[in-house]
Amino acid sequence: MKELDDNMRLTSQRQVIIEELEKVKSHPTANEIYDMVRKRLPRIGLGTVYRNLELLAGKGIIKKLEVGGEQKRFDGDTSPHYHIRCVECGRVEDIFIERPKGLEKSAASCCSYKILDHHVQFSGICSHCLPDA
Amino acid sequence: MKELDDNMRLTSQRQVIIEELEKVKSHPTANEIYDMVRKRLPRIGLGTVYRNLELLAGKGIIKKLEVGGEQKRFDGDTSPHYHIRCVECGRVEDIFIERPKGLEKSAASCCSYKILDHHVQFSGICSHCLPDA
DNA sequence: CTCAGTGCAAACGATTTGCAGGGCC
DNA sequence: GGCCCTGCAAATCGTTTGCACTGAG
Numbered sequence: 001m002k003e004l005d006d007n008m009r010l011t012s013q014r015q016v017i018i019e020e021l022e023k024v025k026s027h028p029t030a031n032e033i034y035d036m037v038r039k040r041l042p043r044i045g046l047g048t049v050y051r052n053l054e055l056l057a058g059k060g061i062i063k064k065l066e067v068g069g070e071q072k073r074f075d076g077d078t079s080p081h082y083h084i085r086c087v088e089c090g091r092v093e094d095i096f097i098e099r100p101k102g103l104e105k106s107a108a109s110c111c112s113y114k115i116l117d118h119h120v121q122f123s124g125i126c127s128h129c130l131p132d133a
Numbered sequence: 134m135k136e137l138d139d140n141m142r143l144t145s146q147r148q149v150i151i152e153e154l155e156k157v158k159s160h161p162t163a164n165e166i167y168d169m170v171r172k173r174l175p176r177i178g179l180g181t182v183y184r185n186l187e188l189l190a191g192k193g194i195i196k197k198l199e200v201g202g203e204q205k206r207f208d209g210d211t212s213p214h215y216h217i218r219c220v221e222c223g224r225v226e227d228i229f230i231e232r233p234k235g236l237e238k239s240a241a242s243c244c245s246y247k248i249l250d251h252h253v254q255f256s257g258i259c260s261h262c263l264p265d266a
Numbered sequence: 267c268t269c270a271g272t273g274c275a276a277a278c279g280a281t282t283t284g285c286a287g288g289g290c291c
Numbered sequence: 292g293g294c295c296c297t298g299c300a301a302a303t304c305g306t307t308t309g310c311a312c313t314g315a316g
Contacts, residue, residue, distance in 0.1 A: 046299095048296080069199075084240065113258060119254050126246050180272080
């Protein structure tokens with residue numbers, strides 16, 4: 001696990017949030033994380049969960065996903081990978097494929113931005129929702 | 134402009150929203166669109182703007198962007214293209230590059246989803262914000 | 267004339283924040 | 292002992308919705 005720095009304290013709340021997040025592959029929302037964590041720390045507040053998710057994401061210890069939908073989602077796996085989102089049920093899963101070569105380079109050559117990163121967001125229908133429709 | 138269908142009426146509110154959205158390249162938020170439209174229809178309500186943006190996006194006449202950040206943004210240009218978002222000021226601009234070949238295919242081969250679409254979201258620092266930092 | 271659409275205001279859901287107390291270093 | 296962090300509750304922000312009225316067809 002990456003290091004917390006400075007005068008940042010490793011509280012039990014922080015520890016449990018990180019552990020629970022690394023335990024699942026489901027990209028939970030803040031509220032879902034709150035529920036998971038509350039089983040081990042019943043007195044934790046929702047505000048604390050939000051504060052720590054934001055803070056840990058800032059340190060790169062977890063990743064905040066900007067995948068659309070109503071709520072933000074969080075990922076304990078910080079390795080580079082893409083995501084797919086089921087348009088029916090909102091479920092988000094990982095897509096591990098090679099990053100297209102030269103993608104950021106060709107983007108850079110057509111705009112004046114300093115490019116920092118990119119993310120590919122697929123949308124589709126998951127196997128669970130497919131039988132319907 | 135694409136057709137409204139069924140018993141959907143072409144009200145002045147709808148007309149003005151579409152016109153204003155096609156006029157700009159800035160991917161405005163609902164509130165910004167509200168401001169733009171209000172200059173021509175001072176009595177329009179914010180609820181009407183939201184209702185129509187949602188409805189027009191459903192018809193494919195405009196596009197709702199899921200680009201992260203706090204608010205949803207809308208794009209009058211429905212042709213396929215990507216976006217870049219400035220992490221400093223939140224500005225969103227278009228990226229017109231070729232869609233990587235086989236991207237959706239390789240995603241399909243590593244998950245059980247029926248893939249419908251994909252979007253590439255770049256993040257970076259725009260020329261306006263670059264001098265700083 | 268009818269019914270989809272509107273303005274308005276209240277409701278809502280996700281997230282943030284102020285504050286007083288608690289506990290790590 | 293100082294200061295970071297917490298729990299709690301209230302506040303905020305974006306968005307949605309109920310309702311009575313309006314205007315397009």
